[in-house]
Amino acid sequence: MSLITVGTMAFDAIETPFGKVDKIVGGSATYVAYAASNFVNDVKQISIIGYDFPTEELEELKSRGVKVDGVEMITDKKSFFWSGKYHTDMNTRDTLVTDLNVLADFNPIVPESYQGAEFLMLGNLMPKLQMSVINQLKVRPKLIVMDTMNFWMDIALDDLKEVLTKVDVLLVNDGEARQLSNEVSLVKAAKKIMTMGPKFLIIKKGEHGALLFHENHVFYAPALPLEEVFDPTGAGDTFAGGFIGHLAKTKDISFENMKTAIIVGSAMASYCVEKFGPERLKEVNKADIQSRIDEFVQLVSFDIDLV
Amino acid sequence: MSLITVGTMAFDAIETPFGKVDKIVGGSATYVAYAASNFVNDVKQISIIGYDFPTEELEELKSRGVKVDGVEMITDKKSFFWSGKYHTDMNTRDTLVTDLNVLADFNPIVPESYQGAEFLMLGNLMPKLQMSVINQLKVRPKLIVMDTMNFWMDIALDDLKEVLTKVDVLLVNDGEARQLSNEVSLVKAAKKIMTMGPKFLIIKKGEHGALLFHENHVFYAPALPLEEVFDPTGAGDTFAGGFIGHLAKTKDISFENMKTAIIVGSAMASYCVEKFGPERLKEVNKADIQSRIDEFVQLVSFDIDLV
Numbered sequence: 252m253s254l255i256t257v258g259t260m261a262f263d264a265i266e267t268p269f270g271k272v273d274k275i276v277g278g279s280a281t282y283v284a285y286a287a288s289n290f291v292n293d294v295k296q297i298s299i300i301g302y303d304f305p306t307e308e309l310e311e312l313k314s315r316g317v318k319v320d321g322v323e324m325i326t327d328k329k330s331f332f333w334s335g336k337y338h339t340d341m342n343t344r345d346t347l348v349t350d351l352n353v354l355a356d357f358n359p360i361v362p363e364s365y366q367g368a369e370f371l372m373l374g375n376l377m378p379k380l381q382m383s384v385i386n387q388l389k390v391r392p393k394l395i396v397m398d399t400m401n402f403w404m405d406i407a408l409d410d411l412k413e414v415l416t417k418v419d420v421l422l423v424n425d426g427e428a429r430q431l432s433n434e435v436s437l438v439k440a441a442k443k444i445m446t447m448g449p450k451f452l453i454i455k456k457g458e459h460g461a462l463l464f465h466e467n468h469v470f471y472a473p474a475l476p477l478e479e480v481f482d483p484t485g486a487g488d489t490f491a492g493g494f495i496g497h498l499a500k501t502k503d504i505s506f507e508n509m510k511t512a513i514i515v516g517s518a519m520a521s522y523c524v525e526k527f528g529p530e531r532l533k534e535v536n537k538a539d540i541q542s543r544i545d546e547f548v549q550l551v552s553f554d555i556d557l558v
Numbered sequence: 559m560s561l562i563t564v565g566t567m568a569f570d571a572i573e574t575p576f577g578k579v580d581k582i583v584g585g586s587a588t589y590v591a592y593a594a595s596n597f598v599n600d601v602k603q604i605s606i607i608g609y610d611f612p613t614e615e616l617e618e619l620k621s622r623g624v625k626v627d628g629v630e631m632i633t634d635k636k637s638f639f640w641s642g643k644y645h646t647d648m649n650t651r652d653t654l655v656t657d658l659n660v661l662a663d664f665n666p667i668v669p670e671s672y673q674g675a676e677f678l679m680l681g682n683l684m685p686k687l688q689m690s691v692i693n694q695l696k697v698r699p700k701l702i703v704m705d706t707m708n709f710w711m712d713i714a715l716d717d718l719k720e721v722l723t724k725v726d727v728l729l730v731n732d733g734e735a736r737q738l739s740n741e742v743s744l745v746k747a748a749k750k751i752m753t754m755g756p757k758f759l760i761i762k763k764g765e766h767g768a769l770l771f772h773e774n775h776v777f778y779a780p781a782l783p784l785e786e787v788f789d790p791t792g793a794g795d796t797f798a799g800g801f802i803g804h805l806a807k808t809k810d811i812s813f814e815n816m817k818t819a820i821i822v823g824s825a826m827a828s829y830c831v832e833k834f835g836p837e838r839l840k841e842v843n844k845a846d847i848q849s850r851i852d853e854f855v856q857l858v859s860f861d862i863d864l865v
Contacts, residue, residue, distance in 0.1 A: 268742070339742060340742065341742075435575070435646060435647065435648075436784070436785055436786060436787070437783055438783050438784060438785040439785055456766065459763065459766035459767070460766070460767075460778075460780065462783060468856075469783055469857060470857060470858070470860065471767075471780035471783065471857045471858055472858075472860075473767065473778035473780060476744055476745050476769060476776055476778065477743070477745060478743055478745040478746055479743060480743070507860075507861060510860035510861070511860055511861060513860075514860060549775075550776060550777065550778045551777070551778055551779075551858045553777065553779075553814075553817035553818055553820075553821060554814060554817070554818060
């Protein structure tokens with residue numbers, strides 16, 4: 252099953268309480284691709300990179316079945332660069348540097364070879380660009396999943412709201428859900444956001460797991476309690492990649508299967524945070540993923556017959 | 559099955575974004591008793607009250623099977639009074655007033671009629687008083703559950719550590735687990751705390767649920783996503799009351815049954831927050847409790863066969 256992913260491919264400089272790296276490959280589309288390619292061997296990437304993006308990284312992605320026809324390379328500019336420092340609790344971070352570089356020119360073009368894809372993952376990007384990708388698709392995908400962030404709610408809310416009317420699943424964190432809805436209660440926030448377009452809403456709560464809302468249903472997936480969270484960068488994108496990867500693999504977009512997809516996404520994210528950048532994601536295999544999913548099953552299973 | 563609970567019975571003044579009350583019955587032992595009495599008809603209360611504590615409240619508790627022989631009344635002093643104001647997110651609060659009143663004289667005496675109880679719930683109190691209750695028991699209970707707070711870690715850490723060596727289950731929130739262990743990772747914190755005495759550790763995370771640790775096992779119980787959290791006061795004590803109430807009722811102190819007990823405790827807590835003080839707890843019946851437990855089952859159930 253084919254899956255188009257749109258987002259950034261970039262360099263990050265990251266500092267956590269456990270160490271720092273000055274330059275490591277990152278970007279939302281990179282993480283999505285590494286996660287989703289465990290489930291789908293036809294991930295169609297749309298992004299933009301500079302002359303400095305490593306050829307080996309593109310080769311590595313291609314070897315995992317990721318198509319890069321839609322990855323534009325600008326030969327006289329550098330790749331997007333982000334630098335951040337995490338606080339001790341790892342739940343919050345300060346952005347130190349944001350060098351847009353090639354991202355300032357990003358005007359995503361959907362290659363002809365990508366048409367007909369049944370799943371679309373819109374990574375966190377300027378809403379106008381997300382909309383442009385949707386508009387270029389000749390056949391509406393079976394499922395459109397959208398990520399976004401508070402930044403776009405601050406500066407491009409109208410554009411964001413327009414994209415919302417076109418998507419099936421929205422991914423935000425708890426603070427963003429509250430901001431978008433003007434509601435403190437996440438249940439109320441979810442109800443309001445689901446009137447804006449998305450039929451499904453996933454609220455990510457970092458180390459506290461994720462909630463999936465649909466109509467009057469709600470599902471709570473915990474995050475695996477980890478001994479060490481080495482670097483949370485990309486965990487949300489990795490979660491998204493595992494989520495849509497599982498859905499694309501199974502071709503089942505029911506609420507029940509989305510629950511499973513969230514567990515799969517959480518398992519992928521739990522690996523992502525074990526090393527800097529996408530390093531750990533490159534190492535894990537199907538057995539590792541299954542083993543982590545089994546841990547999730549153990550983590551939440553209980554026998555209520557005794558009550 | 560008999561259960562001794564030790565803690566405060568008090569008045570609270572509470573302000574939340576949804577309203578305020580100037581004086582409502584509260585106190586850790588009050589909440590524990592209201593919750594546990596749904597499961598055990600022999601809750602043996604140990605506390606201290608002033609002349610102003612309402613007779614009707616004692617009668618209400620007695621009508622639920624709560625014994626008050628161990629509740630000392632000081633006729634020339636007022637009951638313990640606490641006043642607090644919750645922030646908009648309801649996860650944090652400021653204490654405005656703490657009038658110890660009778661609590662300054664509290665020297666809990668275990669009545670002879672309480673001896674032989676198989677379960678002991680030590681509510682959040684000065685560690686020396688918790689220890690005194692343990693020492694007065696002629697037969698060690700089958701299970702001792704202890705609640706505490708950061709305040710005692712700040713001013714009575716050595717006493718607290720001594721009590722820890724005597725208890726089976728410790729209840730703390732995430733910040734307290736980190737403070738007690740000097741570990742940021744909750745997994746590492748749990749491992750360290752379990753070397754201090756308790757064989758089981760419950761880390762409460764408020765709206766993010768609770769974690770149960772035992773040896774190498776961990777269980778994650780989410781909190782029910784609620785449309786309105788009206789007043790979180792007493793939710794932790796109510797959780798404790800439901801938890802130990804279920805264990806006392808079933809007489810099963812296995813890890814498996816503690817998972818169920820956590821779901822029961824969470825169900826009770828989810829009712830507690832719907833109204834000010836223990837008001838909502840007085841209304842719920844067995845069918846309500848079962849219905850909320852069913853919601854928990856729905857909330858976390860997923861089918862992983864599809865992976």
